[in-house]
Structures are given as structure tokens and as C-alpha cells.
Amino acid sequence: MHTDIQIAGIKANYPAYTVAWQINQAFDMQFHMSLDWEIENKVGEVNKHIHFFEQFEDVELNWHLIQNRSEKSFIFNSKPLFDYFLICHGEDIYKYFERAVASVENTSIISHIFSFPFSIVKPQNSIYNNLINTKNFISEYNV
Secondary structure, rough: OOEEEEEEEEEOOOOHHHHHHHHHHOOOOOEOOOOOOOEEOOOEEEEOEEEEEEEEOOOOEEEEEEEEEEOEEEEOOOOEEEEEEEEOOOOOOOOOOHHHHHHHHHHOOEEEEEEEEHHOOOOOOHHHHHHHHHHHHHHHHHH
């Protein structure tokens, strides 16, 4: 079980860059656009999801903001109502994730934010593998 990964689904009918900017303002983050999150479907097509990344180096926390829907698929088919996912990976001893969720919840463009346990993500899901291997992700995909 990976208790060092926390996820919140976000409902916001705005473009990804607007949501990232709003989170940056609400929680004093510096999300920057990274390479798209790529997911291969069952027939071998690659779907790209918009992705923003931030790293709190002093406490070793990695943050991702990923758009749930691409042109052809969802990252989480079981969570199609969410437009974005805010993901925190690392030992969060200062409860930054909870504070970020509370800050984001109070913004004007976020309709809803809901935390859910990482344990519901199936190990076959490519987001699971990318998050578990965050060091590989950072070195290979971070722009």
C-alpha cells in the first residue's frame, strides 16, 4: 500500500492553465506545464492528458495536476465527473495536501474538490506506475 500518494478530484469548467494558475494563487505553488501524461489504451492508441508539475524540494513532495479527459479517454474511467486530478506524492509530514485542498476549495473557479484514497487506483493503471516510480517520471518526463 502506498500511503505517500494522495489524490483529489477537481470539478472546474475552465482550461487547464486557468486551473493551474488558480491553484498557484490559492496555495502559493508554482505549477508549470510539463510533458503531457500519455496513456496507452487497449488497442495501442496513445492518449495525451495535459499535465502540470511542481516539486517542493525542501520536503520532497511532488505535485501533479492532470486533466482527466483527453480527446479519446479518461485517466480514471471510474471518475468521469472530475475534470482534473491534484496529486501529491511524498511523505507529507506537514499536511500540505490537506491545506492545499482547503485552499483550492475556497477559490471561485473550482466547483468541487474531493479527496479519495490512492488504494482505489488499480496497479494496471499507467498513472499508478508513473506515480510509484516518481523518480523515473521526474527524470524522463519533467520539462
